[in-house]
Each structure stands twice: as C-alpha cells, then as structure tokens.
Amino acid sequence: MSTSTTTFSVLRLIFLLLLASANANANAGANANTELLTQILSYVNVSASPCHDYYSYACGNWAQIHENDSFMExxxxxDQKVNEKLLMLLTELQEQQSSLQSDSVQAKVLSFFQTCQLASSSTRRGEHYLALAPPNEQIPWPQFQNQSETWDSSKFNWxxxxxxxxxxxxxxxxxxxxxxPDLTNSSNYLIHLKTPSFEEKNERLGSRTRTKAWLRILGTSPQRATLLAHKVKDLELKVAALVAGQPDENDNADETLTDEYLTVEELEAKIGGQWRKYFETLLGRSVPAEFVVNVDCVAYLKALQELIKEVDRDVVASYIMLRFVxxxxxxxxxSNEPIACVQDVRRVMELATNLLYEKRFISPDRLRRHQSNLSELFEVLRKQFLKILQTNNLHLASEAVDLLRAKLLNVTINIGNMPQGVDRSSFVDAFYADLHLAGNRDYAADHLRLLEFRTRRWFEQLDRAFNISTYFYISDSDTGMSSTPYYMLRQNVIIVPYGILQRPVFYQDSHDVFKVSLLGFMLSHELMHGFVSGGLIYDFRGNYNELGAExxxxxxxxxxxxxxxxxxTEYIDEREADVAGIRxxxxxxxxxxxxxxxxxxSFSTLTLKQLFFLNxxxxxxxxxxxxxxxxxxxDEMRLRHVLINFAPFAEAYGCRQGSDNMHPANKCRIW
Incomplete structure (x- = not known):
C-alpha cells in the first residue's frame, strides 16, 4: 500500500470518528432537550391561564405527579438523587470495610453511618443524651437526681x-x-454576642401542654411537670419581653452604631457574670482578660443577668435542658433507615461526604468541564450586571458605582463547598485527623462527638485569618444536606454544591435556554444577594462600608x-434578589x-421566551x-412577584396590562 493511500485511510478514519462523535453529541443534545421539555410540560395545567395565575399554569400538575415522592420541590x-448516590457509595465501602484504614475519612464516615443504622433506640433518647451531657461534672440535670436526694442547686451555674x-x-x-468576620476587617473572626430570636417555631418552646409532655418523657413526676412547665414558659416569655425591649438592628442600617468591641474584663464590669470562665469553657482553652468580643446587646445581657437571679435555678436548668433536647x-x-442515615452523615460530616461524592461520581475531567461551564455562565451574568451598573438607573454617585463594580468583579464561585487551592484529599484527611468516634453503636455518644467536633472547627476560625484558597463553609446541618447554591455575604463567595450540577437542573448537552433560565437564574439570585439591602453595606472584602449603606x-x-x-414580606432581601435575578x-x-x-x-413550538419562563x-x-x-x-408567592414585576413575561404570553393578574400596570425594578 502506498504512503498516500495510507495517509488517506488514516484521514478517512479520523473523519469518521469525528462524524460519529458529532452525531453522538447531537443525539445527546436532542435527547436532553426532549427529556427536559417532556418533564416541564408534564407539570403544566393547560386549563389554567398563564396570564391569570402562572404558578397554577406552570406547576399545576406537579403535586399530582409527585404525590408519592418524599420531596416537595x-x-x-x-437532594434525593445525591442521597441515593451516597447510599450506593456507602454500600460499596461496607463491602470494602476490612481493607479500610481505621483512621481514614472513609472509615469514619462509614462508622457513623453504621451506628445510625444499628444503634439501639435507647441510645437515641433524650435522657441518654442528657446523661452524656450534664450541666457540669458535679451534678446531673434536676430530673435525673435520685428521689432520695435533693438536687444541689448551689453547684449549678447557668x-x-x-x-x-x-x-x-x-x-x-x-x-x-x-x-x-470582624465588621471592619473581615479576614479576622470574632465571637459576636446578640439577643436570641423567638420568631420561628424551632426557636422557642412549644405550648405549656407540650412542654409538660417533654418534661414527663424526661422523667419529671406528673405534679412537678405541671408546675415546672408553667415556670419555664414564664421564663421564656420574660426573656422574649427583654428582647422586644431592645433596639431593632434592622431599624438602623449602620450596624456599627449598636455594636461594641469589649474585652472580657470590660464585659464583666459592664454586665456582671463570669464571662471569662464562660469563654474558657466554650473554647476549651485559657482566655486572657484582653480577649475581645463583639457585642450588640449590652443592655439586654445586663437585664438578663438580673432576671436570672430572680428565677429558681432548677427552672433555669430545666429551660436550658428542654431547649437542648x-x-x-x-x-x-x-429514622435508622439507610437513606435517613445518609442524610445524617451529610448533616454532620459535610466536608467528608463532599469529597467522597466528588471522588466517586465526578471524574477529574468532568469536574473540569463543570468548572468551565459554570465559570462561563457566571462570567456572562457578571458582564451583564456590569452593563447595568454602567447604565446607572439609580443615579448613584460615581464613588458608589465604583464600590459596586469592585465587589462584582471580586465575586468568586466555589464548586462543591471545597477548598479550591489545595490538594483536597490531603486537606480533608488533616481536617478529620483528630476526630475519634466511639464505634460502639451508641448513637448519642457519636452524634455528640460529631457536633462538638464541628463546633470546635467553627471556633478555630478565631485563630486564623481568612484565606480564599483554603476556604469552605463549615455549615449548619440543614445547609450541609442541601444541594441549593447560596451566597456567603462576608466572603463574597457563591457556593454551588456538587449535587445541583445534574439533571433536571443542569444538562451538559441541553439547549442554552434551559441552562440559563434555571441554573442561570439560581446563580443570578445568589449574586444579587450582594447587591440588595442587606448586602450593600459590605464591600468586596466583606467589610462594613458607609458608602454602601447610604x-x-x-x-x-x-x-x-x-x-x-x-x-x-418579612424577607425583603429574598424578594429583591428574586426580582433583580430574573432580569x-x-x-x-x-x-x-x-x-x-x-x-x-426544532424540539418545541413554544417560543424561546416561553420556554425560558416555564423553566x-x-x-x-x-x-x-x-x-x-x-x-x-x-414559592407560589415568590414566582408571582418575580413575574408581575417583569414586563417581558407579559409580552411572552400576550397578557393584557391592567386587566390580567400577571400584568399589573405598576411594576417594581431595583437595578
């Protein structure tokens, strides 16, 4: 065979391979678009009018289709998809358990997962937790004192x-x-003391009847439970009244007017109480008299000290105990069902599960593609907002526009809530190196160790400066098991969990309209949190800035x-982010x-704009x-406010201005 013939054959083979690849990509795109559109249209209630009630139109069949599913949106x-994948991973680890190093991250994750499944119900009870976490080393909780003995209240310090x-x-x-982060230097962290909130149900005790029931479950006699339930509820109401009597931070955009930087010594002098001992107990180390904390509720804390003096110590102890339970x-x-135990692991070992998820389900090449796609999408959004700032519809001073431009240009994306500038495997190994679980199938014992470990890592931020290359958010439990993106205001970072980068939110091969309308809207919403009422007071470093507050x-x-x-709405920042984010x-x-x-x-007769709003x-x-x-x-209210304030929606569906519910004449615009 001649050289020219050989060359031609090679070129022909390359051409055929490229053609096959192109066809495969085209088919993948067609399949993705068809799958997405079919799912979206399955939720549409065609009997509803998009111009009268778009939620009923676009989401009218959602509940019926998912009536047997455990998720609500x-x-x-x-999250269910992520949990199912992690369950597969943990099942694989169980099969490899004999070969796992006992001090490895995989072994520690597996250990708590198995404890969650196999621990007896008695190790999950509130009484067992309280036995492991008494008021101090000298006395038990009042309910656990032997009936033949009197609870020694003199040994209790609230x-x-x-x-x-x-x-x-x-x-x-x-x-x-x-x-x-410190208000004026976000690279340094401080302990911030503020008043408690009682707004949400989980931020206060239930009714007196419910409180009495809890006391009975925890071993209080019927007669004592009735009296004690009244007393602890009265204490909570008095504390709430003290809080209500304090100035509302939200009434004052300038936070620095209400915040004080006090040393422990000054705190004790102003408020009373053993604050130095409190912080030493909290941090597990000695604290100098010059240790500085940020306090925005000095008057409240002083009044609280006086209130506590007037209340029986067993009542104070019982109130704290009930709130702890x-x-x-x-x-x-x-539940000890496998999928519930996966969620449990995610809640308290987020960094570990994020790493294991990445290693098992996201190849390095796929992760690079995700990072590239997300970066490209975000840069388009950033560029668009730069144009909006340049237009300056709010007629802001040039200095204010410069402040906002600097903040926008310095927003970063963190995919997976993982440190971005280090070897992640080594980092996570080091992070969990001093975590030691009991491994004896005592659920409360291991759960308390994990909660204490996470809190200790949180307080360790006091001892190091912020570093974006090693930054990840030590999240609360609800955030830890969620795949929804969120914005870190003081760090100027948008965190995009790995889980969201999958169907039905993110299709690698789908049409651009699907990518920008859903994931793009999520990113836009989070980005705008830096430029709404609660975000404008901080500059690109996360420091309080008076110009932004103005x-x-x-x-x-x-x-x-x-x-x-x-x-x-109680959530005006969220509404601002929604309305500005859709635009x-x-x-x-x-x-x-x-x-x-x-x-x-070609896959739909719906216009691109209708597809955009449906997605x-x-x-x-x-x-x-x-x-x-x-x-x-x-969500129904949120979608309504997003669309009634955005004229292109009404244009896409031909809604009549002033006549149709979804097209009021008066529309609101921020940027």
Missing part, C-alpha cells in the same frame, strides 16, 4: 452550663454566640423597596450581543404548604 429531588452545651452547637438560648431533635434524623437610603432605591413591599438572567440570555443560541429550537418556574414548583418555608416566602 425540585431541590428536594436533587453560664457554665450554657457554654458546655454550646460546644455541641446549641445557639439562640438566652443569648446567641456566633463566630463572624429540642435542638438535638432538630439535629438528628428520627445606597439603600437613596431616593430611587428606597422607592423601589417600597414598591416591592406593597404586599408586605439579570433574562437579559444575559436575550441581550443583542448574547453569545447564547437564540435560534428557535424558571421549575425552581418554584412544588407541593409544600406556606408553613413549610423558612427564610423566604412560599
């Missing part, structure tokens, strides 16, 4: 007990300690907020210089009740 579906339990992550009881109930899964007071901005809040994602896709594919797709609606579809939502309004 699309993010729950994603601040010491609170500090001991806060080491397990207990917060929001009597006062709320947190570790936050309530917290533990929130922090653990009641933007909220500008006439055009405050008028826009008043417009958005015509139907009052940003839409403009990024449909802008005249957009690089996205704007050709009418956005997927984020809000669900069957949850209004009581199921915390931190934002119900």
């Amino acid at each position: 699309i993010t729950g579906l994603i 601040m010491e007990t609170l500090a001991r339990l806060q080491r397990y992550g207990l917060t929001n009881v009597l006062f709320d300690p947190n570790v936050l 309530s917290y533990l109930q929130e922090e653990s899964m009641a 933007i909220v007071l500008e006439d055009k901005y405050s008028s826009a907020i008043s417009c958005l809040n015509r139907n009052e 940003l994602a839409y403009d990024a896709y449909f802008d005249s210089d957009s690089k996205f594919d704007q050709s009418q797709p 956005v609606a997927q984020f809000f579809c669900g069957d949850a009740t209004p009581d199921d939502f915390e931190g934002h309004d119900a």
Whole structure:
C-alpha cells in the first residue's frame, strides 16, 4: 500500500470518528432537550391561564405527579438523587470495610453511618443524651437526681452550663454566640454576642401542654411537670419581653452604631457574670482578660443577668435542658433507615461526604468541564450586571458605582463547598485527623462527638485569618444536606454544591435556554444577594462600608423597596434578589450581543421566551404548604412577584396590562 493511500485511510478514519462523535453529541443534545421539555410540560395545567395565575399554569400538575415522592420541590429531588448516590457509595465501602484504614475519612464516615443504622433506640433518647451531657461534672440535670436526694442547686451555674452545651452547637438560648468576620476587617473572626430570636417555631418552646409532655418523657413526676412547665414558659416569655425591649438592628442600617468591641474584663464590669470562665469553657482553652468580643446587646445581657437571679435555678436548668433536647431533635434524623442515615452523615460530616461524592461520581475531567461551564455562565451574568451598573438607573454617585463594580468583579464561585487551592484529599484527611468516634453503636455518644467536633472547627476560625484558597463553609446541618447554591455575604463567595450540577437542573448537552433560565437564574439570585439591602453595606472584602449603606437610603432605591413591599414580606432581601435575578438572567440570555443560541429550537413550538419562563418556574414548583418555608416566602408567592414585576413575561404570553393578574400596570425594578 502506498504512503498516500495510507495517509488517506488514516484521514478517512479520523473523519469518521469525528462524524460519529458529532452525531453522538447531537443525539445527546436532542435527547436532553426532549427529556427536559417532556418533564416541564408534564407539570403544566393547560386549563389554567398563564396570564391569570402562572404558578397554577406552570406547576399545576406537579403535586399530582409527585404525590408519592418524599420531596416537595425540585431541590428536594436533587437532594434525593445525591442521597441515593451516597447510599450506593456507602454500600460499596461496607463491602470494602476490612481493607479500610481505621483512621481514614472513609472509615469514619462509614462508622457513623453504621451506628445510625444499628444503634439501639435507647441510645437515641433524650435522657441518654442528657446523661452524656450534664450541666457540669458535679451534678446531673434536676430530673435525673435520685428521689432520695435533693438536687444541689448551689453547684449549678447557668453560664457554665450554657457554654458546655454550646460546644455541641446549641445557639439562640438566652443569648446567641456566633463566630463572624470582624465588621471592619473581615479576614479576622470574632465571637459576636446578640439577643436570641423567638420568631420561628424551632426557636422557642412549644405550648405549656407540650412542654409538660417533654418534661414527663424526661422523667419529671406528673405534679412537678405541671408546675415546672408553667415556670419555664414564664421564663421564656420574660426573656422574649427583654428582647422586644431592645433596639431593632434592622431599624438602623449602620450596624456599627449598636455594636461594641469589649474585652472580657470590660464585659464583666459592664454586665456582671463570669464571662471569662464562660469563654474558657466554650473554647476549651485559657482566655486572657484582653480577649475581645463583639457585642450588640449590652443592655439586654445586663437585664438578663438580673432576671436570672430572680428565677429558681432548677427552672433555669430545666429551660436550658428542654431547649437542648429540642435542638438535638432538630439535629438528628428520627429514622435508622439507610437513606435517613445518609442524610445524617451529610448533616454532620459535610466536608467528608463532599469529597467522597466528588471522588466517586465526578471524574477529574468532568469536574473540569463543570468548572468551565459554570465559570462561563457566571462570567456572562457578571458582564451583564456590569452593563447595568454602567447604565446607572439609580443615579448613584460615581464613588458608589465604583464600590459596586469592585465587589462584582471580586465575586468568586466555589464548586462543591471545597477548598479550591489545595490538594483536597490531603486537606480533608488533616481536617478529620483528630476526630475519634466511639464505634460502639451508641448513637448519642457519636452524634455528640460529631457536633462538638464541628463546633470546635467553627471556633478555630478565631485563630486564623481568612484565606480564599483554603476556604469552605463549615455549615449548619440543614445547609450541609442541601444541594441549593447560596451566597456567603462576608466572603463574597457563591457556593454551588456538587449535587445541583445534574439533571433536571443542569444538562451538559441541553439547549442554552434551559441552562440559563434555571441554573442561570439560581446563580443570578445568589449574586444579587450582594447587591440588595442587606448586602450593600459590605464591600468586596466583606467589610462594613458607609458608602454602601447610604445606597439603600437613596431616593430611587428606597422607592423601589417600597414598591416591592406593597404586599408586605418579612424577607425583603429574598424578594429583591428574586426580582433583580430574573432580569439579570433574562437579559444575559436575550441581550443583542448574547453569545447564547437564540435560534428557535426544532424540539418545541413554544417560543424561546416561553420556554425560558416555564423553566424558571421549575425552581418554584412544588407541593409544600406556606408553613413549610423558612427564610423566604412560599414559592407560589415568590414566582408571582418575580413575574408581575417583569414586563417581558407579559409580552411572552400576550397578557393584557391592567386587566390580567400577571400584568399589573405598576411594576417594581431595583437595578
């Protein structure tokens, strides 16, 4: 065979391979688009009018289709997929258990997973937790004192007990300690003391009847439980009254006016109480008199000290105990079913499960593609918002625009909530090196160790400066088992969990309209959290900036907020992020210089704009009740406010201005 013939044969083979690859990609894209569209249309209730009630139209069949599923919305579906994959991974680890090193991250994750499944129910009970976590080393909780003996109240110190339990992550009881970046230097962390909240159900005790029932379960006699339930509820009401009497931070955009930086010595002098001993117990180390904390509730803490003096110590102890048991109930899964135990592991060992998920289900090549795709999408959104800032619809001063531009240009994306600038396997190994689980199938014992470990790592932020290359968020339990993206205000970072980068939210091969309308909207929403009322007060470093705080007071901005809040919401920042986020994602896709594919797709007769809004609606579809939502309004209300304030939606469906519910004449716009 001649050389030219051989060369031709090789070129022909390469051409055929490329053609086959192109056909495969085309088929994958066609399949992805068809699958997505079929799912979206299955939720549509054609008997509803999109111009009258778009939620009923776009999501009307969602509840019926998913009536037998455990999740309530699309993010729950994603979490279920992640849980199922992790269950597969843990099942594989069980088969390899004999070959695992006992001190490896895999072995520790597997150990708690097995304890969750195999521990007896007695090790999950509140009494068992309380026996392992007494008020101090000298006395048990009053309910566990031998009936023949009197509980020695002189040995009870409420601040010491609170500090001991806060080491397990207990917060929001009597006062709320947190570790936050310093307002004026976000690279350094301080303990921040604030008043407790009683707004949500899990932030307070239940009724007196429910409180009495809990006391009975925990071993209190019937007569004593009735009296004690009244007394602990009275204490909580008095504490709530003290909180209500304090200035509302939200009434003052300038946080620095209410915050004080006090040394432990100054704290004791101003408020009273053994604060140095409290912090030493909390942190597990000696604390100098010059140790500085940030306090925004000095008057409240002083009044609290006086109130506690007037209350019987067993009542104070019982109140703290009940709140601790309530917290533990929130922090653990009641079931020992495998999928519930997967969630349990995710809640308390998020960094470990993120690494294991990445190693098992995301190849290095796929991770690079995810990072590239996400980066490209986000850069388009960033570019679009830069154009909006340049237009300056709010007529801001040039210095204010420069502040916002700097913040926007410095937003970063963290995929997987993992440190980005180090070897992740080595980092995670080191992170969990000093975690030692009992491994004796005692659920409460291991659960308490994990809660204490996570809290200790959280407080260790006090001893090191912020470093973006090793940053990841040591999250609370609910965030740890969620796949929804979120924005870290003080770090100026959007965290995108691995789980969200899969169907039905993210299709590698789908049409651009699907990518930008759903994942693009999610990213836009999170990005806008840096540029809404609660975010503007911080600059790109996460430091308080007076110039940013003044933007909220500008006439055009405050008028826009008043417009958005015509139907009052407790979550105005969320509504701002929704309304600004839809505009940003839409403009990024449909802008005249957009690089996205704007050709009418062959797989649907719906216009691109109708497809865009239908896919956005997927984020809000669900069957949850209004009581199921915390931190934002119900999804139906959110979608309504997103669309009634956005004229392109009405244009896409031909809605009549002033006549149709979804097209009111007066629309609100932030940016």
